[in-house]
Amino acid sequence: MQPPRSLTALIVSVAGATVIYAQAGPYIGRTADPAPTKGPATPATPTRRLGEVTVPSMPRPVMFRLNGQAGVFNRPYLSVMFDLNGDGVFDADLERHLISEKFVNLGNTTYEFSVDADGKQISLTPTRHRPDRLSIKNGFRAPDFSFTDLAGKTRQLSDYRGKVVLLDFWATWCGPCVAAVPDMVALYDKYRARGFEIIGIEANDTPEKVLEFTAAHKMTWTQTLEKDKGVIGALYRIEGWPTAFLIGPDGRFVAANYRGEIDLREELEGLFPNVPLLTRTSRRDFPSRHTAATIRSERGARNGRAGR
Numbered sequence: 001m002q003p004p005r006s007l008t009a010l011i012v013s014v015a016g017a018t019v020i021y022a023q024a025g026p027y028i029g030r031t032a033d034p035a036p037t038k039g040p041a042t043p044a045t046p047t048r049r050l051g052e053v054t055v056p057s058m059p060r061p062v063m064f065r066l067n068g069q070a071g072v073f074n075r076p077y078l079s080v081m082f083d084l085n086g087d088g089v090f091d092a093d094l095e096r097h098l099i100s101e102k103f104v105n106l107g108n109t110t111y112e113f114s115v116d117a118d119g120k121q122i123s124l125t126p127t128r129h130r131p132d133r134l135s136i137k138n139g140f141r142a143p144d145f146s147f148t149d150l151a152g153k154t155r156q157l158s159d160y161r162g163k164v165v166l167l168d169f170w171a172t173w174c175g176p177c178v179a180a181v182p183d184m185v186a187l188y189d190k191y192r193a194r195g196f197e198i199i200g201i202e203a204n205d206t207p208e209k210v211l212e213f214t215a216a217h218k219m220t221w222t223q224t225l226e227k228d229k230g231v232i233g234a235l236y237r238i239e240g241w242p243t244a245f246l247i248g249p250d251g252r253f254v255a256a257n258y259r260g261e262i263d264l265r266e267e268l269e270g271l272f273p274n275v276p277l278l279t280r281t282s283r284r285d286f287p288s289r290h291t292a293a294t295i296r297s298e299r300g301a302r303n304g305r306a307g308r
Contacts, residue, residue, distance in 0.1 A: 026125035027111070029053035031066060034119075045070045049119045057107030060086055066119045073119030076100035076229060077239055080115060080122065093137035093256065098237050100229070103131050136237060136256050142167075142247045143235050147199075147224040150207055150214075155222070158251070163195045164271050166264065167245040169233065171203045172213045174241040181217050187264060188221055194272045195249070197221065203228040203241060 031049035047068040054061045063083040066073045079098050081090040084106070090096070097104055097113075104111055104124075110131070111124040134143045146156045157165070168184070170177035188198055198221035202210050207225060214223060226232055236245065244262045246255040254271070255262045 026123045027053060027055055029064065029122045029124065031120055031122070042070065047071050047073070047119070049073070051122065053122075053124065055106055055109070055111070055124065057109035059107075062086075062106060063088070064122065065090060066115055066122065068119050071119075072117055074099060074115045074117045078115075079239070080104075080113065082106070094135055096237070098234075098239070100234065101133075101237070103127070103129065103133075105130065105133065134235075136245075136253070138253045138256055140256075141252050142245065145232050145235055147201075147226075147232065150211060150223050150225070155224075157199070157247075160197055160199075160247075161251055162249050163197050164191075164249060164254070164268070165247045166196075166198045167201065167236070167247065168198055169201045169203065169236070169238050169241055169243040171241050172205050172209060177242045180242060181219060184264075185218050187268060191268055191272055196268065196272070199224070201226060201230075201232050203230070203233070 029051045031051035034047050034049045047070065049066045049068070050063070051066075052061045052063045063086075065081040067079045067081065069075070069078065072078075076099050079096050081092075081095050082097065082104055083090060084095050085091075099115060102112055102114070104113055106124075110127050110129060112127045112129070113125075114123045115121075116123075134140075136143075142157065144156060144158045146154060148154050157167075170180075172178065184198070188196065200214075200219070200221060200223040202223055202225050204227060205213075205225065210223060210225060213219075224232075228238075236243075244255075244264070245253060246262055246264070246267055248254045248271070255267050
């Protein structure tokens, strides 16, 4: 069956079946039911739904995947993957779009997209607006941004050109972030003189709390504050904490990872050879034995004070 020429045609394939929709409005892509999850669902349980949509601007159907939590798919920090190059594999660095981004470029056309709450369909509306979407991937130039540090000074990421910079998205209420602090202090003390800097982007705390925390833990590097869905977080498409990006002296990503899984010790040893460091620091290996002992000591002290 051929779609009417006078109307916009949309072909959606779900679970091997092809359905043709003829309409003058937005493109609607429907998804198959997600595979059942193992064990009881929690608010953090990931849920995925797959679909495939044909639009005039692409030579072949575009596969997409909705990424939800506990059966909800339209929260701003959730995401949708579009198989832009048609290789059947979703590239988390280049093909992942946060719901809050709203726009996707398919071929020579930009579409504004939206996802319904239960993830059964995605709506794609052609638009003349074509945002410049920057790539968050190793080898690509890190997006520049300006910020105000805790001392009130305005800075830019590009001010640090020529240095190795770690962008550390963290928070005092984030357990893994706090667990990482002693090891990060050791790294900073070891490599700062060689040109290593850290910019901490702290989420959802007051300046007073962050100043107190960073002073107590000897975190002497630059810090700035923003809400969890702030301008810098949106630019770097942050979904959770901790998340870290390591940027080389040329301003390009050396290690860009949404989940913060950067072996910072190994990366810095490669960038600054012949500078021995005994502390092993890895986002996958936090906390180290030293850090774990510190956490236990501080927790015991807090419990002792609470029992008085």
